[in-house]
Amino acid sequence: MGRIRRLSDELINQIAAGEVVERPASVVKELAENAVDAGATTVRVLLSEGGLSAIAVIDDGHGMSREDAILSLERHATSKLRDKDGLFQIRTKGFRGEAIPSIASVSRFTMITSEADALVATKISIEGGGAPVVEDAPPPGGTRIDVVDLFFNVPARRKFLKRESTELTHCEEALTRLALAHPEVGFFLEHGGRLLISSPATPQRPRERIAALLGSEVEPHLLEIDERRLGVHVHGFIASPEFTLPTARGLYTFVNRRYVRDRGVNSAVQRSFQDSLPPGRQPVCAIFIDVDPESVDVNVHPQKLEVRFSDPRTTQDALAAAVSRALKAAPWRQDPSMPVGDALNAHYAQAVDRFLSRANELSGLPFDPQAPPSVMDQPMRASFGTARPGINEAPPPGYFSQLKYLGELGKRFWVCEGPGGSLVVLDPRAVRERIVLDSLRARFREGALREAPQTLFRATLTTPDAKAILAAQDRLAGWGVEVEAFGGETLALTRVPPELEATEVASWLPLVAAAPDDDAALSELAFAAGAAPLRAVTHDEIRKLLAQLDDADFSARARRAAVVVSDVPLLDLEAQADRG
Ligand SMILES: Nc1ncnc2c1ncn2[C@@H]1O[C@H](COP(=O)(O)OP(=O)(O)OP(=O)(O)O)[C@@H](O)[C@H]1O
Ligand SMILES: [Mg+2]
CATH class of the missing domain: 3.30.1370 (Ribosomal Protein S8; Chain: A, domain 1)
Incomplete structure (x- = not known):
């Protein structure tokens, strides 16, 4: 007898699941994508214990007939791909016909689905890829899939899962990525009865979708981008360099509305931001690249997180041009002929002058205009948006070391240039x-x-x-x-x-x-x-003190707790300056 044997379907599906279904978030991604592909206008995700114990995805899409529902559980059964040519015409999220059988092979799986006018729906239950049980059920108005006890039959996999909160974050992230790309669909995510994502459809107002998902504080900082060249359309939003993150987490890029992590794409974006961003900071953006499906291979990654462009250069050039153009036209940049840093600093210097003389009038104390060294020759500094440490609250990591000490105000305060050119006033006693x-x-x-x-x-x-x-x-x-x-x-x-x-x-x-x-x-x-009375300190000593502050434990209660008395973003200063 030969040594080689055919694997059972059950085992084949579990092997495929190993690639497609890594964690609860993969289930959320695959099922929510199916809902979008089915033309849903609302997708609802319910989670329990970060998706570890139960995931339900409910949509109001076109649903399935009984025949299709049974077929959908079979491997390589799909309504989205017909032939080889179709592989380069993909406009749907799915095309392989493997997500559902994979998920059903590693969980207790139930699907209830019906087409629009059906009087009865089909309910199919499967335990760990075993034989399906088919029953009648009341029509759900679309499709509802429940995935309970993920990996209950693959203990080795279960061991790799992280804490509930971590898995939950991944689930939220998966839905966020899809929702950013589909403002025409409403997305809701509930965990243990709490609504964590609530984003009704906003087809005409993509900014609102970004604000709903990434936080409303980013909204005023968004600059629109729109660039067409050589068959590539780049559009979406980038946040101005005032609003950045320490990691590339806020860098959302999509190819034909599919979220991708492409090295070339990311570095083209980062390069364009290079002169505007301080070292160690990453932009926040949602950038959509639309290309002819023929010019991109979407079938190169098990979770479809990567793509291959037939002409990556053209794409990257269009991307870089779109971002640079938006940054140049940004409202805070008055003179387009000046490099970004200088334009910012010229205005900054004026604004600081006004602020200092106004503060001086108020305090009635003499003010030495010689004290602050020129800010004209300072490069732009790191930025963390409008966040600033509150009373007895830890600042963002590295906040204080980034400050550039400019001078003393009224023999009482330290005036610094902060991230992105903000004006920061510190209380040296609190320091x-x-x-x-x-x-x-x-x-x-x-x-x-x-x-x-x-x-x-x-x-x-x-x-x-x-x-x-x-x-x-x-x-x-x-x-x-x-x-x-x-x-x-x-x-x-x-x-x-x-x-x-x-x-x-x-x-x-x-x-x-x-x-x-x-x-x-x-x-x-x-x-x-x-x-204690302040003695004169040198710039060098101040730098050391600021570095020490970054290491300090801000959770301990200090009596004079407001180290940062004021932190005025450059944009606010500019607005004041423009008011005259
Ligand atoms: N929520 C849904 N509403 C309607 N039809 C669905 C839904 N989910 C799945 N289907 C049908 O079941 C088929 C199989 O789904 P499955 O996710 O396994 O594969 P796919 O989406 O075609 O490809 P991929 O494996 O790349 O996701 C789909 O092609 C679709 O016809
Ligand atoms: Mg699918």
């Missing part, structure tokens, strides 16, 4: 307080405050609180403060954390001694350190 707090807390945790070596510091203090302070002697020592009785109401301080050596001891010692717990005591100490 110092935050850094000291972070360091004190770290040293306290290691017991290093109590163990700190003696310094030459000595101070005496006469206070009616002397007794109470002495009663807290041991706790104080744990926070790095050593006090001894010096007779009467006088105390001798023999040690304080070095950051507090220049402070007014009387202003904080009673408060620290009375602090209810360690956190409160350390926060009083840091507050006092922050309030």
